[in-house]
Amino acid sequence: MNTENVRVRFAPSPTGYLHVGGARTALFNYLYAKATGGKFLLRIEDTDRTRFQEDSLKEIFESLRWLGLEWDEGPEKGGDFGPYIQSERLDKYNEHAQMLLDGGHAYKCFCTSERLDQVRKEKEARKEQHGGYDRKCRDLSPVEVQANIDAGMPFVVRLKAPLEGTIAFEDMVRGTIETPVNMVDDTVLLKTDGFPTYHLASVIDDHFMEITHVMRGDEWIASTPRHVLLYKAFGWEAPVFAHLPVILSPTGGKLSKRKGAASVMDYKKGGYLPEALLNFLSLLGWNPGDDRELLNIEEIIEAFTAKKISSKPSVFDEQKLEWMNGQYMENYDPAKLAEEVIPLWKDRGLTVDNVDYAIGVIKLLQVRSKKVTEIAETGDFFFADPIEYNEKQAAKQFTEAVKPALEKLVADFPSISWNKEAIEACIEAVAESLEMKSGKIKPALRLAVTGVGGGPDLIDMFIQLGQDCTVRRIKNASNTIG
RNA sequence: GUCCCCAUCGUCUAGCCUGGCCUAGGACACCGCCCUUUCGAGGCGGCGACCGGGGUUCGAAUCCCCGUGGGGACGCCA
Numbered sequence: 219m220n221t222e223n224v225r226v227r228f229a230p231s232p233t234g235y236l237h238v239g240g241a242r243t244a245l246f247n248y249l250y251a252k253a254t255g256g257k258f259l260l261r262i263e264d265t266d267r268t269r270f271q272e273d274s275l276k277e278i279f280e281s282l283r284w285l286g287l288e289w290d291e292g293p294e295k296g297g298d299f300g301p302y303i304q305s306e307r308l309d310k311y312n313e314h315a316q317m318l319l320d321g322g323h324a325y326k327c328f329c330t331s332e333r334l335d336q337v338r339k340e341k342e343a344r345k346e347q348h349g350g351y352d353r354k355c356r357d358l359s360p361v362e363v364q365a366n367i368d369a370g371m372p373f374v375v376r377l378k379a380p381l382e383g384t385i386a387f388e389d390m391v392r393g394t395i396e397t398p399v400n401m402v403d404d405t406v407l408l409k410t411d412g413f414p415t416y417h418l419a420s421v422i423d424d425h426f427m428e429i430t431h432v433m434r435g436d437e438w439i440a441s442t443p444r445h446v447l448l449y450k451a452f453g454w455e456a457p458v459f460a461h462l463p464v465i466l467s468p469t470g471g472k473l474s475k476r477k478g479a480a481s482v483m484d485y486k487k488g489g490y491l492p493e494a495l496l497n498f499l500s501l502l503g504w505n506p507g508d509d510r511e512l513l514n515i516e517e518i519i520e521a522f523t524a525k526k527i528s529s530k531p532s533v534f535d536e537q538k539l540e541w542m543n544g545q546y547m548e549n550y551d552p553a554k555l556a557e558e559v560i561p562l563w564k565d566r567g568l569t570v571d572n573v574d575y576a577i578g579v580i581k582l583l584q585v586r587s588k589k590v591t592e593i594a595e596t597g598d599f600f601f602a603d604p605i606e607y608n609e610k611q612a613a614k615q616f617t618e619a620v621k622p623a624l625e626k627l628v629a630d631f632p633s634i635s636w637n638k639e640a641i642e643a644c645i646e647a648v649a650e651s652l653e654m655k656s657g658k659i660k661p662a663l664r665l666a667v668t669g670v671g672g673g674p675d676l677i678d679m680f681i682q683l684g685q686d687c688t689v690r691r692i693k694n695a696s697n698t699i700g
Numbered sequence: 701g702u703c704c705c706c707a708u709c710g711u712c713u714a715g716c717c718u719g720g721c722c723u724a725g726g727a728c729a730c731c732g733c734c735c736u737u738u739c740g741a742g743g744c745g746g747c748g749a750c751c752g753g754g755g756u757u758c759g760a761a762u763c764c765c766c767g768u769g770g771g772g773a774c775g776c777c778a
Contacts, residue, residue, distance in 0.1 A: 231778050266778065372776095392705075393717095397704065401703050401704080406776050413776085416778050417778095436771090438772095439704060439773075461705085466770095466771080498712095501713080505714075507714090509726050511713095530706050531705095531706070531770085531771065535712060537711080537728060537729055538711070538728040538729080544740090585740075587740080611738095662737095664738060668738095671738060673739065674739085674740090676737065
């Protein structure tokens with residue numbers, strides 16, 4: 219697809235969990251890197267000390283790895299372009315802010331946040347065109363600046379944005395985007411605390427980390443002109459931009475915690491498989507160019523091109539995810555499933571001491587379960603005899619007419635060999651001897667063995683439960699009749 | 701409010717760039733039938749969309765303009 223050395227990055231800020239929107243952004247970056255033979259980097263944008271959350275990093279790493287999105291360079295991984303954590307790169311930002319100052323592309327601003335709030339409020343009250351800084355300090359004389367500094371006034375460094383003209387950039391998914399420059403205000407680049415803002419830090423890092431393509435959420439479109447200005451001021455070549463459409467909640471608006479489970483780990487807990495979530499996410503705003511929907515990661519990488527990325531936002535359809543998960547469940551490695559399911563069974567108070575037996579159960583249930591949690595919720599009777607029977611079902615199935623059949627099976631089952639053909643034959647023989655249809659007694663057997671209505675194939679369950687257990691349960695059920 | 705982005709079934713989308721092959725294709729969900737001892741799966745079928753208005757053209761879902769609707773940005777947050 220691309221012969222140049224593609225380098226892309228996912229750059230979350232450690233302010234909380236990784237939500238599915240972020241995961242989708244990470245995924246597209248990952249896919250682009252893999253499809254072009256490039257590198258996928260992870261960079262932590264922790265320049266806001268007030269929003270920093272200690273556990274966040276761990277959660278982000280865990281989420282990405284669970285999905286299989288391992289980074290080529292980044293924290294815990296290393297690489298030649300580190301450090302990959304912005305709080306460890308402060309010198310670089312300061313140095314470059316100074317360069318901007320020296321070159322006349324930036325200036326020191328001494329306005330307090332109180333004054334800024336005031337200005338904002340006044341503008342709002344006057345319903346002025348748009349917000350933004352009023353540029354009060356833009357033209358302070360060197361003498362005034364020095365005086366303020368000597369007076370110990372804290373300052374920020376602001377971008378000296380041009381006053382007229384337009385700024386245009388090419389977006390890989392949308393084409394040319396042009397903005398009148400009066401919409402770009404004199405953004406803060408360096409905060410009073412000496413930390414850079416996103417705008418400064420990301421531009422510097424993307425340059426020095428030799429990022430070739432910036433794929434990020436489209437909430438950044440409006441800020442991109444600033445970034446273009448910064449690249450120009452530094453005399454650097456800007457990377458190619460690709461702004462990904464947002465993911466919306468089914469109720470409208472941006473997907474968030476308030477509107478259903480939005481974190482990747484919530485989906486794990488909810489019983490979803492990483493492969494399914496990944497597949498589903500890949501189809502939100504992208505398609506392989508044909509009718510395929512079930513694609514594994516290799517197939518997605520193989521088919522991935524930026525050209526097929528859509529520019530319109532999409533709604534996160536949980537029902538479709540569920541269906542897709544069910545598709546993956548069907549053929550999933552039961553041993554892997556067991557690792558997830560056994561703890562869940564234990565949580566329900568079940569005794570699960572035989573892994574092979576548990577795997578046998580999972581094989582029976584996985585084809586009819588949409589989520590991992592569903593296996594856990596519907597398999598109780600494989601580990602404990604039913605204590606009671608579904609009332610409605612019992613009234614219908616446990617009749618005087620079937621009692622003799624159950625008794626006869628209790629008598630005959632112990633002596634047959636325990637395989638599908640023999641069991642089936644035995645049931646048929648009993649039915650015939652009593653001049654009944656086997657279709658009449660099978661539902662009763664199902665109820666006897668499970669205590670509930672649905673479930674896997676009857677005989678498969680018998681074999682899984684074992685001869686003794688099956689006979690015992692039928693006998694117990696038979697005793698409740700009459 | 702200003703600027704930017706977006707607009708095909710309820711939802712994800714194909715088609716749009718390079719107008720005619722589109723009486724608009726697929727998938728989820730929903731409904732019906734078949735299969736089945738049950739549930740699920742599966743098979744078959746049904747319902748269901750080009751936001752509106754103008755243009756351009758022999759011809760527009762596809763190109764242009766204007767509306768309308770939705771989203772985003774306007775922070776010493778990212």
